[in-house]
Structures are given as structure tokens and as C-alpha cells.
Amino acid sequence: MSVGEGKNAMAGDAAGVRRVGFSGLRAIQAIERWCTMVLPFGTTPVPYTPDGQAAVQILGKIEAMLTQLDGTSTHTVRLGQIRGILTGMKAAKPDKTTADLPMKDGAVDRAGWDAKPEVERRAIWEALSAIHDELRFLNAAPLVSGKRYFVLFFILLLLVVLAYVCSHREAARTQIQPVPSSQQIVEALGQARFVELKLVSLKEKQNRKLSGNAATAAPPLGSQGQPPKSDAKGVQPIAPLPPQPSSPEQDLADDWRAIESKWEIFKQGLYKIPLSYETMRLLGMVSAELQARDTTLFVTYQNFLKHLQTDLESLSTTYFWNTHPWRWLELSLWATMGCLVGLLFYIAGLLGMGVFRPEEGTMFMAELLMAPIVVPVIFFLFTLSGIAEFIPSQSSTTMNIGVAFIFGFAIRRTIGILDIIKKRLFPDPTP
DSSP states (O other), X not given: OOHHHHHHHHHHXXXXXXXXXXXXXXXXXXXXXXXXXXXXXXXXXXXXXXXXXXXXXXXXXXXXXXXXXXXXXXXXXXXXXXHHHHHHHHSOOTTSSSOXXXXXXXXXXXXXXXXXXXXXXXXXXXXXXXXXXXXXXXXXXXXXXHHHHHHHHHHHHHHHHHXXXXXXXXXXXXXXXXXXXXXXXXXXXXXXXXXXXXXXXXXXXXXXXXXXXXXXXXOOOOTTSSOOOOOTTSOOOOOOOOOOOOOHHHHHHHHHHHHHHHHHHHHHHHTTSOOOHHHHHHHHHHHXXXXXXXXXXXXXXXXXXXHHHHHHHHHTOTTSOOSTTHHHHHHHHHHHHHHHHHHHHHHHHHHHHTOOOGGGHHHHHHHHHHHHHHHHXXXXXXXXXXXXXXXXXXXXXXXXXXXXXXXXXXXXXXXXXXXXXXXXXXOOOOO
16 A cells, blocks of 8 residues: 555544544534433532521531530641631621621521522531531541441440340240230130129119118008008908018128129139239239228229239230349340430431530440449339339330330430439438
């Protein structure tokens, strides 16, 4: 091939490349025009105009980070400069009607902020965002420590939940506590209601007897209230004697014996069900008062019925441990899970604000170790302290578990409850 032919071939190839390039460029331009018409939000974003709420939030984050970095950071000079910038933004300027950050009662005045032009608000927002990003960079090491704590507690929460679920398998539950059948629960509730109705009827009869309103039966007279007339032979017929009603005392004695008989059958059935100590204590009191036929039986039986219903409701729940001491272990596990959830919530809030104090890690660990012990102790002392009307023995397992979780979630306030109980039991000595 000659030199001229080679030049011509090279020129032809270059022209082909240019044609292909121009075709590709035209295709790209067509796609861009189509995206501009169909998806305008993807190519022409709307500028962000912050409102007063956004200004309040970012200024609060900046002040929180300045408070944390103050005295603990080596960037004292830069922190002083940032404080000076913020002070200048909050101060009024002679060439403007209001300050860059109009303040009212220690916070950004939303009405004054919204009155500013959008361009000015965007400029102030960019300056605040730059300060916020710089402070997060200065606080990077504590934030990394906070993220590590968050991951650690998240893994612990997963492990506790997994261990809880595995320990509550049906095979494990049947070995730890017997579960009463539905027939036993229905029969117990039915007999309890029957005894209650009998006691109500007995109480009404006793009230009528004491008030003196019991009706006394009298022999009936004739049609006009006169004695029966004699027959033709002058012999007066003998009127048939009316049935003599039993005396009120006899009726009450029969009712007491019927209740005693039914109570013995009812009590034998309850022996097969694992009841709490408080329920068994009231069971014995009802038996003693029934034998003595004491009138306090009516109040005692109502208390017994309340505890019995609570126990049967708890025992019918196949997801929790109800018998002692596993019931307290159940509360400890839920208190631990509540504490872990509370710590995750607290740390996530700090990281969202851009602040975290690594020295709080010791307190986190202490709270996690104290929660499974402190919460059951709070349950033990509820009735003794009298600080609330909530009595664990009169509440179902689901109620107790919910309260234990809340106590673990707010573990610092729960420890404050212990402090209140301490002051009530052991008040400060007076001089």
C-alpha cells in the first residue's frame, strides 16, 4: 500500500469515528432532553428553604456540641472563634432590621426568621450547616465511641431476645412449670362463681334477719276474715293446717352447710393447680372463716376471688413463666430487655445530636447490671412502701411484665424510686 493510500484510509477511519461519536452524542442529548421533560425533579432540584423549626434544631445541636467540647477539647481557639461567630449572628446589625438569628426567650424567633427573604435564610442556613459539620468533625472520636456502644448493646439485645425465645420453648416450659388444662380452669372459675352466688344469697338473708323484716307466717282466715262456719249438724269442720315454713335460723344453717360442702369440693380441685402464695393464704383464711361462720368471710372471699382470677389468667398464658422462682426470672429478663432498649434509644438520640460522652460508658454498664436486680426489688417493696396502688400479686403476668419492661427502660428513674423508698423507710436523722 502506498503512502497516499494509507493517508486516505486513515482519513476514512477518522471520519467514521467522528460519525459514530456524533451519533452517540446526539443520543445522549436526546436522553437528557427526555429526562428533563419527564423527570424535572431529577435534573432541576428545588432549593431548600429552612423554616424556623429547622433553625431552632440546628442551633440546639450546635450549642449542645459546644457544651460537650468545652473544656475537654484541644481546639479551644477554634471553639472560641465559633462562639464569636454565633454571638455576631445573634446580635443586631445597623445595616439590617433584625439580626441574622433573631432570638426570643433564648431561642430563635420563628416569626422573625420566617420574615427574612429566602436568599438570606439560605445563606444563614449554609453558615450554620458548615459550623455543625465542623463541630461533628472535632467531635469525631467520641461519636465513634458512641457508635461502638450502640453496636455492642444492639448485639446484646439480640442475644438476650434469642436466649429468651429459646428458653421458652414448649419442652422447657413443661419441665419448669405445669400448665393447667382448659377444663381445670373452666371448672375452677365455674365453682368459684357458684360459691360467690351462694354467699351473696346468704348475706341477703342475714341482712333481712338483722333488720327484722323476715315475714312470719299466720294461719289463714275465712273468705271475710271470719272463722270457718259450722255445718248443718253444728259440728265445726277442722281446717287443714298450712305447711309450716322453716325458721330463718334453719334456712341460714342449711345455706352454711351447702356452701361448706361445695367449698370442700372446690378446694380439692384447686390443690391440683399451682397457685401463688397470696392466693393460698386467702384460701386458708376463707376455709377458717367458713368453719367459724364469721361474717368477714364475704370480704375475704372477694379478695381471694380476685387473686384466683389473676393466677388462672397468668397460668393460661403459655408464653411466660408463672410459678416461683421462675416468675421473678421472667421479670428480670424483661427488665434487662427494657434497659437495653432504653440505652439504644438514649445513645441514638445523642448520636443524632452529634454529642456523646465516652465517660458515660461506665454508667451504661452499671445500669445494665443493676436492671435485672433492681426491678424485682421494686416489685418486692411496692406493697411495703405504699408509694403506689399497684400491687404485683393482684396483677396478671402480662401486666407485671409490661411494668418490668418500663422500669428497665427508665432505669435511672427506677433507681430514683429506690431512693424514695429508702427515705421513707430510713428517713434522714433530724438534728
